[in-house]
Amino acid sequence: MSKRKPESGAKQRQQTSTSRLKSLWQSHRAVALLSIRKLIGEPAASAMTIAVIGIALLLPTTLFVAMNNLQILSEGVSESSRITLYLADTLSEAEGRSLSEQLLARPDISTGAYISPTQAAEEFREYSGLGDVLSELEENPLPAVIVLSPQDIDEASGAALLTELNALAGVESAQLDLEWIARLQRFLDLAQRMSTALMLILALAVLFVVGNTIRLAIESRRAEIVVVKLVGGTDSYVARPFLYTGFWYGLGGGVLAWLLLSLIMLALGGPLAALLALYDNQHTVHGLSLLSGLVLLTGSALLGWLGAWISVRQHLAAIEPR
Amino acid sequence: MIKFDNVSKRYPGGHQALSQVNFELGDGEMAFLTGRSGAGKSTLLKLIMLMEKTSQGEIVVNGKNLARMPRDQIPFYRRRIGVVFQDHQLLFDRTVFDNVALPLQIEGYPKHEADRRVRAALDKVGLLKKEKMNPMALSGGEQQRIGIARAVVNRPQILLADEPTGNLDPELAAEIMNLLEQFNQVGVSMLIASHDLSLITRLSHRILTLHNGQLINDATYPVPPGAGRRAEAERCPGSAQ
Numbered sequence: 001m002s003k004r005k006p007e008s009g010a011k012q013r014q015q016t017s018t019s020r021l022k023s024l025w026q027s028h029r030a031v032a033l034l035s036i037r038k039l040i041g042e043p044a045a046s047a048m049t050i051a052v053i054g055i056a057l058l059l060p061t062t063l064f065v066a067m068n069n070l071q072i073l074s075e076g077v078s079e080s081s082r083i084t085l086y087l088a089d090t091l092s093e094a095e096g097r098s099l100s101e102q103l104l105a106r107p108d109i110s111t112g113a114y115i116s117p118t119q120a121a122e123e124f125r126e127y128s129g130l131g132d133v134l135s136e137l138e139e140n141p142l143p144a145v146i147v148l149s150p151q152d153i154d155e156a157s158g159a160a161l162l163t164e165l166n167a168l169a170g171v172e173s174a175q176l177d178l179e180w181i182a183r184l185q186r187f188l189d190l191a192q193r194m195s196t197a198l199m200l201i202l203a204l205a206v207l208f209v210v211g212n213t214i215r216l217a218i219e220s221r222r223a224e225i226v227v228v229k230l231v232g233g234t235d236s237y238v239a240r241p242f243l244y245t246g247f248w249y250g251l252g253g254g255v256l257a258w259l260l261l262s263l264i265m266l267a268l269g270g271p272l273a274a275l276l277a278l279y280d281n282q283h284t285v286h287g288l289s290l291l292s293g294l295v296l297l298t299g300s301a302l303l304g305w306l307g308a309w310i311s312v313r314q315h316l317a318a319i320e321p322r
Numbered sequence: 323m324i325k326f327d328n329v330s331k332r333y334p335g336g337h338q339a340l341s342q343v344n345f346e347l348g349d350g351e352m353a354f355l356t357g358r359s360g361a362g363k364s365t366l367l368k369l370i371m372l373m374e375k376t377s378q379g380e381i382v383v384n385g386k387n388l389a390r391m392p393r394d395q396i397p398f399y400r401r402r403i404g405v406v407f408q409d410h411q412l413l414f415d416r417t418v419f420d421n422v423a424l425p426l427q428i429e430g431y432p433k434h435e436a437d438r439r440v441r442a443a444l445d446k447v448g449l450l451k452k453e454k455m456n457p458m459a460l461s462g463g464e465q466q467r468i469g470i471a472r473a474v475v476n477r478p479q480i481l482l483a484d485e486p487t488g489n490l491d492p493e494l495a496a497e498i499m500n501l502l503e504q505f506n507q508v509g510v511s512m513l514i515a516s517h518d519l520s521l522i523t524r525l526s527h528r529i530l531t532l533h534n535g536q537l538i539n540d541a542t543y544p545v546p547p548g549a550g551r552r553a554e555a556e557r558c559p560g561s562a563q
Contacts, residue, residue, distance in 0.1 A: 231472070
């Protein structure tokens with residue numbers, strides 16, 4: 001055998017940056033596929049972890065959907081909230097109608113109708129069943145009213161509008177059921193806070209679940225990690241399969257949560273629609289939109305990755321060849 | 323290639339594994355490191371691999387002072403050194419081929435180039451036909467050959483071996499040593515720890531002898547030593563000259 005110098009290190013590593021990128025891409029793809037194959041190879045253990053993550057994600061996602069529906073529903077309610085203006089007797093019917101027109105022209109009023117005392121009496125007769133009582137009276141006791149529905153009303157703007165309307169000439173009094181809207185708003189605020197808090201807590205739970213699973217995976221592959229480090233594997237090379245595993249766990253959990261939510265919506269959709277129909281509500285029940293679903297998947301995959309990253313940072317450095 | 327300058331290593335428990343070791347291994351040189359168990363052979367190799375840090379003194383490998391090497395550079399440094407272990411350190415969840423390919427995968431070699439090199443290394447150690455097998459199914463000698471193939475597959479400048487023949491019968495041990503010699507003949511610098519004096523004294527290379535952490539002898543044997551001498555050497559490795 002002839003004497004020959006081994007090729008120098010620099011020469012060996014003369015690779016163009018494109019081929020370097022290409023081999024990095026190849027390596028990432030290989031690791032991603034290998035880690036998913038390992039998960040599928042241990043279906044029972046993987047399914048358990050993914051189920052825990054999925055259920056943890058399902059809770060806040062369901063709350064989010066419920067809140068979304070309530071929000072839309074409450075918008076419908078505040079739109080259908082009505083202001084009733086009781087007009088003074090001194091106002092003639094023509095004056096009343098023109099006032100109604102004027103109010104309708106305002107941007108914060110969406111619909112408005114003038115109801116004369118005669119119309120009011122007829123409606124009363126028709127719906128109350130006490131028509132005889134009314135006809136026994138010498139004079140029609142009902143005042144003329146204007147019924148308005150305000151646009152996009154909340155608690156503060158509702159109160160301001162009411163004061164303004166009360167001050168109008170020819171208006172005896174204006175009424176709006178503000179307290180009810182205020183209560184609904186408070187309730188929605190509270191529910192929103194609670195669902196945010198729950199979301200944070202359960203995201204933390206997902207981090208811990210993934211982190212612990214990855215810790216066990218690191219322990220079970222200790223021998224391999226030592227060998228890889230001995231032959232020159234960098235920390236990021238060693239960490240990569242675990243980060244991918246965390247990513248797949250998170251993504252799997254997200255998909256499961258979406259699936260379960262769809263099943264829940266399917267089961268509840270019919271009865272809910274029937275209930276809403278009873279209240280003469282046009283509202284249809286919304287599930288998770290495609291965009292929100294994608295946000296859920298991205299978020300869960302990132303959570304899985306982050307959980308793995310935390311675990312890897314804590315446990316991988318401790319495994320060094322001895 | 324490797325230079326030890328007054329190197330000492332004391333473990334946290336207080337055990338003095340090496341005291342003031344001085345030697346230099348030239349480029350392309352082959353040397354054996356011998357001594358009884360606990361004499362400090364493994365510690366010396368671990369210091370070169372940066373698995374342990376020196377307590378005192380300086381180690382310079384290929385012009386680099388190991389004490390000043392940042393942690394994130396260690397993997398790149400290790401890629402230039404091949405290591406063969408007594409317990410092989412193979413991975414039994416993959417084939418012979420994938421075991422040997424590991425260093426190339428880590429370095430990110432393109433697949434076709436990696437495949438070519440792995441086959442060349444397996445061919446060199448005579449295991450080309452067993453590339454698809456699990457190392458668990460192979461004999462101790464064959465497992466050690468896989469370890470050697472993995473150590474040389476990315477053409478390191480330095481090869482370290484810690485008792486590479488430790489668990490093998492004399493015939494297989496001689497074969498493994500011959501194989502290692504062949505790599506030295508193509509220019510790889512080599513430091514081999516072994517307590518098998520009868521074997522290494524037959525191979526006319528430099529022998530460094532450690533005793534209680536001190537380098538007590540540094541000599542090249544003439545070949546071949548007589549049988550009586552062999553017995554004497556085994557009885558007292560430090561005094562064999």
